[in-house]
Amino acid sequence: MKYLDEFSDPVIARRMLDDITRTVTRPWSIMEVCGGQTHTIIRNGIDQLLPEGVELIHGPGCPVCVTPLETIDRALSIAARRDVIFCSFGDMIRVPGSSTDLFRVKSQGGDVRVVYSPLDAVNLAQANPDKQVVFFAIGFETTAPANAMAVVMAQHLGLTNFSVLVSHVLVPPAICTIMDSPSHRVQGFLAAGHVCTVMGTSEYGPLVERYRVPIVVTGFEPLDVLEGIRRVLGQLEGGRYELDNAYPRVVRNEGNPAALAVIRDVFVTCDRAWRGIGTIGASGWKLSDRYADFDAENRFDVADVVVQESPLCRSGEVLQGLIKPHECPAFANECTPRMPLGAPMVSNEGACAAYYQFRRVESSVHA
Amino acid sequence: MSEELDLEGWTCPLPLRDQPSIVMGHGGGGRLSGELIEHLFVPAFAGTEHAEVLARLGDAAVFDLGGARLAFSTDSYVVRPRFFPGGDIGSLAVHGTVNDVAMSGATPVAISVGVILEEGLALEELGRIANSMGDAARRAGVSIVTGDTKVVDVGHGDGVYINTAGVGLIPPGVDLGAHQVRAGDVVIVSGEIGAHGIAIMSVREGLAFGSDIVSDSAPLNGLVASMMASGAQIRMMRDPTRGGLGATLNEIARASRIGITIAERAIPVAEEVRAACGFLGLDPTGVANEGKLVAIVAPADVDTLLDAMRAHRLARAATVIGTVVPEHEGVVVVTTGIGGSRVLDVPLTEQLPRIC
Numbered sequence: 001m002k003y004l005d006e007f008s009d010p011v012i013a014r015r016m017l018d019d020i021t022r023t024v025t026r027p028w029s030i031m032e033v034c035g036g037q038t039h040t041i042i043r044n045g046i047d048q049l050l051p052e053g054v055e056l057i058h059g060p061g062c063p064v065c066v067t068p069l070e071t072i073d074r075a076l077s078i079a080a081r082r083d084v085i086f087c088s089f090g091d092m093i094r095v096p097g098s099s100t101d102l103f104r105v106k107s108q109g110g111d112v113r114v115v116y117s118p119l120d121a122v123n124l125a126q127a128n129p130d131k132q133v134v135f136f137a138i139g140f141e142t143t144a145p146a147n148a149m150a151v152v153m154a155q156h157l158g159l160t161n162f163s164v165l166v167s168h169v170l171v172p173p174a175i176c177t178i179m180d181s182p183s184h185r186v187q188g189f190l191a192a193g194h195v196c197t198v199m200g201t202s203e204y205g206p207l208v209e210r211y212r213v214p215i216v217v218t219g220f221e222p223l224d225v226l227e228g229i230r231r232v233l234g235q236l237e238g239g240r241y242e243l244d245n246a247y248p249r250v251v252r253n254e255g256n257p258a259a260l261a262v263i264r265d266v267f268v269t270c271d272r273a274w275r276g277i278g279t280i281g282a283s284g285w286k287l288s289d290r291y292a293d294f295d296a297e298n299r300f301d302v303a304d305v306v307v308q309e310s311p312l313c314r315s316g317e318v319l320q321g322l323i324k325p326h327e328c329p330a331f332a333n334e335c336t337p338r339m340p341l342g343a344p345m346v347s348n349e350g351a352c353a354a355y356y357q358f359r360r361v362e363s364s365v366h367a
Numbered sequence: 368m369s370e371e372l373d374l375e376g377w378t379c380p381l382p383l384r385d386q387p388s389i390v391m392g393h394g395g396g397g398r399l400s401g402e403l404i405e406h407l408f409v410p411a412f413a414g415t416e417h418a419e420v421l422a423r424l425g426d427a428a429v430f431d432l433g434g435a436r437l438a439f440s441t442d443s444y445v446v447r448p449r450f451f452p453g454g455d456i457g458s459l460a461v462h463g464t465v466n467d468v469a470m471s472g473a474t475p476v477a478i479s480v481g482v483i484l485e486e487g488l489a490l491e492e493l494g495r496i497a498n499s500m501g502d503a504a505r506r507a508g509v510s511i512v513t514g515d516t517k518v519v520d521v522g523h524g525d526g527v528y529i530n531t532a533g534v535g536l537i538p539p540g541v542d543l544g545a546h547q548v549r550a551g552d553v554v555i556v557s558g559e560i561g562a563h564g565i566a567i568m569s570v571r572e573g574l575a576f577g578s579d580i581v582s583d584s585a586p587l588n589g590l591v592a593s594m595m596a597s598g599a600q601i602r603m604m605r606d607p608t609r610g611g612l613g614a615t616l617n618e619i620a621r622a623s624r625i626g627i628t629i630a631e632r633a634i635p636v637a638e639e640v641r642a643a644c645g646f647l648g649l650d651p652t653g654v655a656n657e658g659k660l661v662a663i664v665a666p667a668d669v670d671t672l673l674d675a676m677r678a679h680r681l682a683r684a685a686t687v688i689g690t691v692v693p694e695h696e697g698v699v700v701v702t703t704g705i706g707g708s709r710v711l712d713v714p715l716t717e718q719l720p721r722i723c
Binding site for chain 2: 008009010013014039042043044045046047048049090091103104106107108116222223226337338357358360361
């Protein structure tokens with residue numbers, strides 16, 4: 001398939017791995033920030049192919065994982081209302097709130113729908129004028145343009161039965177939080193290619209200088225990820241720290257001006273709580289005053305949710321690379337893919353679930 | 368949630384407790400479905416002469432009756448939309464049961480049809496569905512011999528639900544099943560996977576996308592007959608419907624108490640299906656099929672079986688995808704395209720499109 005198969009060619013992959021092996025002289029820890037890259041790494045087994053000592057730390061770039069518990073509880077409360085059609089991306093459906101998840105809300109009569117595009121939720125609002133249609137607008141900078149467009153469209157159409165529950169988060173403040181942590185282990189970053197497609201690369205130069213850390217803008221196919229790793233390791237071994245774009249076929253330095261315009265129209269920067277990590281200043285977007293009418297938090301009375309996070313789950317430390325999943329006492333005990341306590345155990349590419357699966361083979365081989 | 372309910376007196380063992388009511392995943396063919404059957408139905412239905420047949424959890428129940436060896440299977444159909452690219456609920460209901468019976472090596476003979484109709488359904492639509500069932504039965508060479516009709520109030524059904532059950536005769540000397548599988552055996556799939564699930568998804572509200580992908584819904588009994596006639600030592604067969612190839616391989620690995628390794632590059636996936644899976648964030652191995660089968664065959668007979676399969680129009684793309692190994696019992700490991708590996712797990716529920 002054009003533009004896909006070329007980027008998973010096993011011969012080129014082998015050559016790149018050989019090059020990496022020749023380059024590396026000592027252990028290094030690299031964080032891929034984006035959940036999409038974690039997915040590629042786990043799906044293709046890239047972490048097992050790297051030379052010993054090169055460790056990939058799966059970062060906080062899974063939007064589902066970092067959406068704060070109080071927001072999920074608000075979503076669950078809204079979704080349970082009989083007058084609401086609640087629309088969400090598919091991977092949010094099983095993420096546990098304090099006491100339930102969207103799947104179970106649906107099983108108890110809630111009208112919960114999986115949509116692929118936020119504009120589908122706008123269409124649903126048009127088709128169901130007697131219902132309130134709420135879209136769960138989560139994600140990093142990548143999903144923001146489409147989410148913003150849905151709000152603009154709803155306003156354009158004069159819809160009064162459409163609103164969004166916004167929990168947008170931003171990559172650069174998360175990188176700062178990780179690097180400011182005294183116990184962090186990260187020596188280089190793969191920056192999320194699709195975030196930079198929207199935002200451009202200008203935010204990352206200052207981070208490179210401030211933390212003296214290599215940041216390589218990286219794509220999502222197996223060879224893209226290997227190339228990102230190869231370039232970070234090249235810098236580390238050479239004692240350099242630079243901003244490098246290894247995904248130039250998609251990412252331009254200035255980003256996508258049309259997307260940036262709609263984002264700036266619809267959203268304003270705000271402090272944001274990250275699940276398991278805590279509140280990070282200026283790390284999110286909320287609706288600007290101009291679009292406040294479309295804010296589901298205003299439309300529905302959900303300000304007073306009382307959250308109860310599992311006291312056992314240490315997913316925040318996992319997402320910052322401070323501990324490995326199996327170092328969490330709940331790992332594979334109280335917390336399994338079957339009964340996840342935290343979001344990283346929910347999907348197969350979540351850091352905790354990935355470790356869990358890998359252990360099944362390891363333990364049967366060594367048993 | 369579970370602390371609000373008194374589950375102490377319930378006979379059901381632990382794994383179901385965290386899910387005190389039915390969720391869609393219980394019917395999705397993934398792990399939740401399996402647990403419901405294993406922990407709720409099998410214990411509840413125990414204590415009769417042939418009850419151990421159910422506990423084997425094959426696609427079809429196999430047992431002796433009056434000197435004959437029978438395969439018996441049932442399935443219910445609630446697909447939405449009722450008409451989809453490449454088929455409809457009627458033809459699907461016939462093919463599904465014919466295939467479940469055929470996987471045991473049986474020749475399907477007769478099926479029953481039960482329909483639950485919602486008040487208000489257009490007769491014209493029911494007529495189209497009935498005609499489609501008749502056509503499917505004639506093409507598959509099975510007879511619809513008994514049936515039942517019920518009507519429920521408006522709002523208490525979804526237009527049409529169909530249940531079919533089928534019986535077939537297993538020829539003397541044929542004994543397929545998980546107990547036959549051993550290390551060194553070879554895993555074959557009959558063709559490109561994932562078409563049915565993607566075809567349905569492409570026309571479902573909220574996900575609809577333009578696509579030419581059509582369901583692979585088809586009766587497999589003719590193909591199975593050719594495979595059996597080839598003389599190859601087939602250990603077992605399954606049709607990877609809900610839950611997809613991944614769930615089926617996991618069921619085989621668990622039931623046979625062996626490990627399976629699969630080469631990802633060897634799994635046949637049509638380009639359009641791969642593209643659709645790519646942008647929806649789905650794994651083709653978790654997407655439903657309705658006209659494919661997985662066969663485990665003795666290593667010496669691989670070529671014989673492949674020749675027989677490829678001669679049949681429903682299995683031109685039949686190919687080897689992996690092997691049975693003595694290691695990692697009950698676990699399916701995929702060797703990835705670039706040479707890494709990962710565990711191919713059973714999805715807990717139906718796969719959902721991902722955000723990232």
